[in-house]
Every structure is written in structure tokens, then in C-alpha cells.
């Protein structure tokens with residue numbers, strides 16, 4: 322009951338990259354960088370295990386950013402001439418690469434870190450990839466001329482990598498779709514279909530993570546404009562409930578998401594966010610347990626997974642470590658209480 326997992330990213334150690342940044346510069350290059358990425362991955366595998374988590378991830382130590390890490394292995398993308406683009410409906414500006422030709426994978430994207438992860442833990446492992454709609458929203462298109470067409474082109478590439486990750490022994494492939502909270506009409510017309518294309522043929526568990534973003538200032542400001550009740554999930558959960566995706570990861574603790582929206586995910590496993598990534602204050606096990614228990618009103622207990630609200634990449638490393646421990650302790654407390662009736 323209540324297995325624990327992180328949404329995806331963890332902070333990079335100061336010797337690997339700049340800290341507290343969403344697009345940090347690497348400290349090394351070439352072979353030294355490749356080795357440093359794997360060393361950091363190993364460190365976080367151990368930290369997650371020591372904290373007592375049930376599903377272990379690579380902490381996204383090998384990618385500079387959760388979208389651009391994938392794009393770096395895609396042909397047809399010009400990284401030399403980045404352009405400024407307003408992303409997530411112009412919530413913030415980012416320098417993004419441009420799609421200039423038909424996209425194709427250069428080869429495997431995450432083989433090294435997925436295989437390292439599989440080799441160093443006997444627990445279940447989860448691997449994250451950006452979702453097609455979020456990729457489309459984080460790149461400038463100069464070739465396809467349609468967000469939908471571009472999304473399906475990327476979905477095919479994501480599917481190739483996802484099938485290869487499954488062959489590496491990955492138990493859960495998760496697609497990150499923060500853009501689903503921004504473009505509900507597109508989600509319903511092609512977003513979920515593109516997601517299913519990315520997950521096509523997978524026999525391992527499939528998941529989608531939908532959130533209100535990292536705890537960066539632009540997102541914190543945006544959240545202030547969303548009012549007392551954040552009802553974005555209401556527009557996309559029915560389509561996800563009808564989809565073949567197994568698990569949905571959502572924000573809960575300290576958010577203004579009405580918890581009853583989880584009831585719209587009937588039949589799905591729900592990864593409920595019980596750790597806030599926009600605050601450095603570490604949750605007590607009691608808060609975590611209470612958030613989990615409140616979700617039980619809307620999700621059956623055998624379908625509830627305790628998770629973080631979002632990735633922890635831009636956070637302080639010590640804070641992230643403490644939050645991993647709070648996650649595990651809180652879930653253990655909730656389990657104890659259930660057992661005691």
C-alpha cells in the first residue's frame with residue numbers, strides 16, 4: 322500500500338553543474354562529463370534507497386533540462402541558433418532550439434543512465450521522458466507548421482526510446498506533460514492521442530505527470546493568477562481516464578487543486594503529490610500522511626502512490642534529500658494507520 326516515488330528530477334551536485342538553476346551549465350565536458358553524470362546518478366540511486374523509496378529514478382542527472390536533454394539526440398534540430406520563445410502560453414521566456422528538418426533519433430538517448438539504474442537497484446525503476454505536447458511547447462518550429470504534426474513526429478521518437486528503456490528493464494515509463502495544464506483544448510483534440518502514440522506497444526507501466534511546474538519565480542507568480550480553485554485537471558482527466566495510460570501524477574499538497582478532481586481518474590493509479598517542491602520547508606511525516614489519507618476519499622487505497630508534486634531539480638540538494646526522507650516516513654505512517662484501521 323502507498324508505494325513511494327519521486328516525480329522525476331533531483332538537484333545536481335555542485336561538482337556536476339551549476340546549482341539552483343533550471344538550465345544549469347555543466348562543470349565538465351566530453352568523457353569527464355559523461356562519467357560525472359553517471360557518478361551523480363549513482364549517488365541519487367543510493368540516496369533514494371537510503372530514504373526508503375519504493376520506485377527509484379535516475380534523478381535526471383544526465384540531462385541539462387527535462388525537454389532539451391531528449392532533443393539533444395534528435396536530428397533535424399538546430400541547437401546552434403537558439404531563439405527566444407514565450408513558453409506555456411507565454412508564462413516565461415526561454416532560449417529554445419529550432420526544428421529545421423524532419424526529426425529523427427541519432428541513436429539511444431538514455432541507455433547509459435537507464436542501464437546504470439537497472440544494474441544498481443533491485444527495486445522497481447521509473448524513467449521519465451518529456452511528453453509530445455510539452456516538447457512542442459519548448460521548441461521553435463520552422464519545418465512542420467502544425468503543433469499536432471510536430472507532436473506526432475516526436476511521439477514516434479519517444480516511442481522508440483520508451484521501447485528501448487523497457488528492454489533495459491525499466492518498470493515504469495513516465496511522460497511529463499506540464500503543458501496539459503495550459504492547453505486543455507489541444508489535450509482533448511490531439512494531446513492524449515499523441516501521448517498514447519508515444520506509449521504504443523509498451524507492456525511496462527506507463528505514466529503521465531501533469532503539474533503546475535517547478536518552484537521557479539515565473540511559476541509561483543502564475544499560480545497567484547489561478548484563483549482559489551485550480552480546476553485545470555478537470556478538463557483533461559476525463560480524456561486520460563479513457564486512455565490506455567496506467568498512472569497519472571498530479572499536484573496536491575499546498576496547491577489549490579480541489580482534491581475531488583482525483584475522482585475523475587477512475588480506474589487509474591494516482592501518484593498524488595505529497596511533497597511541495599516550491600517551498601524549502603520540509604514536510605513532516607504527519608502532513609504527508611494526512612495528504613495521502615485525504616486522497617483516499619477519491620482514490621482506492623490499492624491505486625494510490627505517494628509522490629512529489631513535481632521535480633526537484635532547481636532545489637537545494639540537502640533540502641531535496643530531507644524531502645525524500647519525509648516522503649518515505651509519511652507514507653510509512655499512513656500505512657501503519659491503515660493497518661491499525
Ligand code: ZN
Pocket residue numbers: 328499530531532533534535630631632
Ligand atoms: Zn512537474
